[in-house]
Amino acid sequence: MAILVTRDDPRFNNLKRARNGRWPANPxxxxxxxxxxxxxxxxxxxxxxxxxxxxxxxxxxxxxxxEDFYANNxxxxxxxxxxxxxxxxxxxxxxxxxxxxATLGQAYQELYKLYNVTLPGGTCASVGAxxxxxxxxxxxxxxxxxxxxxxxxxxxxxxxxxxxxxxxRTCTATQDADLLRACRGAxxxxxxxxxxxxxxxxxxxxxxxxxxxxxxxxxEMTEEKFTKIFDAFGGYFATRGKDPETWGLFSIIEANHxxxxxxxxxxxxxxxxxxxxxxxxxDEFLSLFDDCKPSAVSPAAPVNNPPAxxxxxxxxxxxxxxxxxxxxxVRRGVTRAKYKSTYMQKNFSAREIGVxxxxxxxxxxxxxxxxxxxEIDSYGGAINRKEMLEETVAFQRSSIIKMQFxxxxxxxxxxxxxxxxxxxxxxDLYAGPEVDAAHQGTPFPGESYQGCYINYPDADMLDYxxxxxxxxGPNYEFLQQVKKKYDPNNVFHHAMSIRA
Amino acid sequence: MKQPIKFSRRHFVQLAGSASLLSAAxxxxxxxxxxxxxxxxxxxxxxxxxxxxxxxxxxxxVLQQTMATARPVxxxxxxxxxxxxxxxxxYGNLPRGSVEAYTINxxxxxxxxxxxxxxxxxxxxxxxxxxxxxxxxMVVAVRGGGAYNVVPFAEDGRLGAVSGILKExxxxxxxxQAAAHPSAVVFDREGRVLTADQGSDKLSVFTxxxxxxxxxxxxxxxxxxxxxxxxxHPDGRRVYVAHALNGSLSSYNYDENGILDGRQTLRVPAIxxxxxxxxxxxxxxxxxxxxxxxxxxxxxxxxxxxxxxRVDTVHARKLHVTxxxxxxLALCNDAVIRMEIDPATRSLxxxxxxxxxxxxxxxxxx
Numbered sequence: 001m002a003i004l005v006t007r008d009d010p011r012f013n014n015l016k017r018a019r020n021g022r023w024p025a026n027p028x029x030x031x032x033x034x035x036x037x038x039x040x041x042x043x044x045x046x047x048x049x050x051x052x053x054x055x056x057x058x059x060x061x062x063x064x065x066x067e068d069f070y071a072n073n074x075x076x077x078x079x080x081x082x083x084x085x086x087x088x089x090x091x092x093x094x095x096x097x098x099x100x101x102a103t104l105g106q107a108y109q110e111l112y113k114l115y116n117v118t119l120p121g122g123t124c125a126s127v128g129a130x131x132x133x134x135x136x137x138x139x140x141x142x143x144x145x146x147x148x149x150x151x152x153x154x155x156x157x158x159x160x161x162x163x164x165x166x167x168x169r170t171c172t173a174t175q176d177a178d179l180l181r182a183c184r185g186a187x188x189x190x191x192x193x194x195x196x197x198x199x200x201x202x203x204x205x206x207x208x209x210x211x212x213x214x215x216x217x218x219x220e221m222t223e224e225k226f227t228k229i230f231d232a233f234g235g236y237f238a239t240r241g242k243d244p245e246t247w248g249l250f251s252i253i254e255a256n257h258x259x260x261x262x263x264x265x266x267x268x269x270x271x272x273x274x275x276x277x278x279x280x281x282x283d284e285f286l287s288l289f290d291d292c293k294p295s296a297v298s299p300a301a302p303v304n305n306p307p308a309x310x311x312x313x314x315x316x317x318x319x320x321x322x323x324x325x326x327x328x329x330v331r332r333g334v335t336r337a338k339y340k341s342t343y344m345q346k347n348f349s350a351r352e353i354g355v356x357x358x359x360x361x362x363x364x365x366x367x368x369x370x371x372x373x374x375e376i377d378s379y380g381g382a383i384n385r386k387e388m389l390e391e392t393v394a395f396q397r398s399s400i401i402k403m404q405f406x407x408x409x410x411x412x413x414x415x416x417x418x419x420x421x422x423x424x425x426x427x428d429l430y431a432g433p434e435v436d437a438a439h440q441g442t443p444f445p446g447e448s449y450q451g452c453y454i455n456y457p458d459a460d461m462l463d464y465x466x467x468x469x470x471x472x473g474p475n476y477e478f479l480q481q482v483k484k485k486y487d488p489n490n491v492f493h494h495a496m497s498i499r500a
Numbered sequence: 501m502k503q504p505i506k507f508s509r510r511h512f513v514q515l516a517g518s519a520s521l522l523s524a525a526x527x528x529x530x531x532x533x534x535x536x537x538x539x540x541x542x543x544x545x546x547x548x549x550x551x552x553x554x555x556x557x558x559x560x561x562v563l564q565q566t567m568a569t570a571r572p573v574x575x576x577x578x579x580x581x582x583x584x585x586x587x588x589x590x591y592g593n594l595p596r597g598s599v600e601a602y603t604i605n606x607x608x609x610x611x612x613x614x615x616x617x618x619x620x621x622x623x624x625x626x627x628x629x630x631x632x633x634x635x636x637x638m639v640v641a642v643r644g645g646g647a648y649n650v651v652p653f654a655e656d657g658r659l660g661a662v663s664g665i666l667k668e669x670x671x672x673x674x675x676x677q678a679a680a681h682p683s684a685v686v687f688d689r690e691g692r693v694l695t696a697d698q699g700s701d702k703l704s705v706f707t708x709x710x711x712x713x714x715x716x717x718x719x720x721x722x723x724x725x726x727x728x729x730x731x732x733h734p735d736g737r738r739v740y741v742a743h744a745l746n747g748s749l750s751s752y753n754y755d756e757n758g759i760l761d762g763r764q765t766l767r768v769p770a771i772x773x774x775x776x777x778x779x780x781x782x783x784x785x786x787x788x789x790x791x792x793x794x795x796x797x798x799x800x801x802x803x804x805x806x807x808x809x810r811v812d813t814v815h816a817r818k819l820h821v822t823x824x825x826x827x828x829l830a831l832c833n834d835a836v837i838r839m840e841i842d843p844a845t846r847s848l849x850x851x852x853x854x855x856x857x858x859x860x861x862x863x864x865x866x
Binding site for chain 2: 026028051053054055056072074075076160162163164338358462463483488489491493495499
């Protein structure tokens with residue numbers, strides 16, 4: 001039986017919280033209970049109870065959702081899957097199973113130690129498998145191995161049929177195959193409660209990797225140097241980076257706002273055989289930036305903790321138990337955040353680089369942009385295998401770069417300034433000739449862009465009637481059919497869920 | 501004492517034939533010539549506006565104001581305010597409908613928008629609303645999202661944020677019943693909420709407490725019938741339901757504990773999926789429409805129905821009996837039609853076109 005934590009339970013205030021401190025946006029949108037599920041049977045029972053009570057379920061595994069998809073559920077029940085975190089094969093079953101509550105860090109460790117395999121997933125260890133994988137999660141070895149969703153061969157998922165009955169479905173290539181495909185890229189909260197991901201096989205864990213960081217202090221930055229860095233990075237992945245020999249190289253420009261003090265290029269590398277015996281590819285990549293005179297040392301970064309407050313005569317810091325290390329929490333201080341994303345198929349244009357420079361050096365009086373960054377990830381390689389277009393619903397299979405715009409802050413009073421910054425840079429970037437007149441302001445799929453990433457959801461895109469095409473391209477109609485078939489009563493919904 | 505009679509096809513044809521004389525006489529929809537007392541203002545919703553009329557002594561509607569808004573599919577008047585459900589599928593770029601509150605000028609009847617608030621996420625295309633007896637909140641039936649929302653009012657009539665959501669599931673055998681589609685909501689005398697769900701063939705009774713709805717009882721109706729319109733007898737002890745998908749009416753006893761039983765089912769000719777109901781405040785007659793003419797029913801002492809008159813020329817999608825009981829208003833394709841109700845016999849006079857209007861979808865009269 002699931003553990004039901006209601007408002008009168010002392011754990012409620014902790015468990016109701018979203019990782020993004022902006023959610024819920026107001027108390028009226030908050031949940032009234034959390035169901036902590038320990039098994040598929042628990043989850044089915046809890047879900048049935050919620051449906052029978054006329055409530056709405058929202059679902060959380062790792063809780064990293066950028067928008068309010070699970071936190072905005074007025075008087076509803078949050079089904080918490082974080083303890084469904086098993087990793088490994090079942091007895092007599094050679095396939096790998098990953099419970100949706102497993103964090104990526106846990107999954108990497110256990111899959112490696114038990115089987116010497118890995119998931120080509122993201123870099124944030126505390127992200128939960130649940131939302132990450134179904135949204136098409138990717139990470140440092142994705143250019144080598146593809147996305148996590150590419151490796152999924154089955155999902156166990158609880159759906160609610162037209163009569164309101166909860167049903168456990170085992171989706172494979174031959175059973176509910178349409179739902180399986182939809183769960184490979186559509187993102188969470190659309191069709192049901194995924195319990196397990198199943199993988200017939202997983203890629204081998206690299207034996208070793210080489211890592212490097214190139215630091216470019218803003219104090220020494222010029223627009224010319226900035227342009228060279230961006231152009232070299234984008235140019236590499238638009239050309240040389242398409243060679244399978246380079247697919248073990250994954251790099252990120254951490255394009256911090258000037259207030260942070262520096263830009264950084266980080267690289268992780270292994271050869272396709274999982275070794276680093278030959279570093280020719282890595283050396284070649286790093287040498288692209290020699291002229292820009294990087295340093296290996298970061299300037300001091302702002303402390304990512306809130307200032308101590310006064311409680312009586314002494315200064316001290318107040319934390320909820322869930323925020324402390326002892327409780328496994330990691331978030332303190334700048335918990336409010338806003339995000340956007342873009343898939344790019346070409347290198348940056350001079351105009352785009354100019355927009356980046358303008359906004360990364362922009363000053364907004366009274367707004368601390370020291371936690372504001374555009375993370376520019378290398379992409380492509382094995383991700384761009386065209387056969388995956390039919391197996392998954394992730395249509396972005398020609399991109400070479402995926403960008404994540406991020407801005408973080410501590411106090412609600414700064415909301416407007418931060419949100420204005422991120423909206424402005426995005427709007428400026430997609431106001432150029434790369435986007436046709438009907439889709440200005442968005443990276444509409446075309447020659448230059450391939451839309452946005454549903455795991456970095458951005459509710460601002462709802463301003464555009466074409467938002468489904470940004471996230472799902474030509475697959476939205478298919479997803480609507482799946483939605484009608486498996487969730488006819490729209491039990492599972494959020495602001496950007498599939499609309500039947 | 502009147503005895504219930506079985507409603508046979510032969511009987512219906514006879515009634516229809518006799519009523520057709522009445523229909524023929526009124527088929528040209530001449531203007532009304534006299535009227536005494538009664539309502540002063542009418543509010544009629546069309547696709548993109550609320551039209552406010554003053555009602556003249558001869559019953560004619562005189563347009564006073566047109567207030568642009570989005571699909572005012574249902575409206576009701578309470579405490580000097582007009583409350584409106586906007587039957588839209590998107591509001592503020594999110595999949596949800598909305599509701600509005602207007603202040604009614606007591607002298608002129610004119611409307612001033614107080615505020616418009618969103619329904620809950622996924623609560624798209626609301627279809628009906630009802631104000632609680634205490635006048636402090638309303639319940640909205642949400643067809644598209646398969647849900648009911650509770651919307652509280654402030655002292656000044658301003659709408660607050662949705663305080664309660666009841667999400668429904670269910671389906672039926674008809675092609676239009678792939679999911680739950682709440683279609684009607686009515687408050688009983690005890691403050692409970694009676695509802696009809698066209699998608700799941702369900703009638704429900706909810707309690708409303710602390711701004712939230714809790715299921716008190718559920719009743720299934722014939723599969724595929726699609727209950728849509730619902731009215732409560734003025735004595736509060738009989739419920740009438742018009743079914744949109746199989747051309748029928750049903751009635752139920754309704755006791756002080758909120759229990760439905762003793763169903764009576766009546767078949768009527770129908771076109772399409774219209775099912776409208778209105779009841780006379782004296783509780784002696786019920787008016788229904790299934791898209792192909794208005795039907796008048798006698799309500800017998802035990803609450804059951806007996807077919808009486810038929811007006812073939814009035815193809816109404818909604819019906820409304822004025823509070824004084826003197827008129828039946830019908831929303832037809834191109835006009836609001838009024839039929840005077842004889843205070844003694846409850847028979848209907850010749851239909852009169854009182855307001856030409858394309859595609860009226862809702863009405864409230866004060």
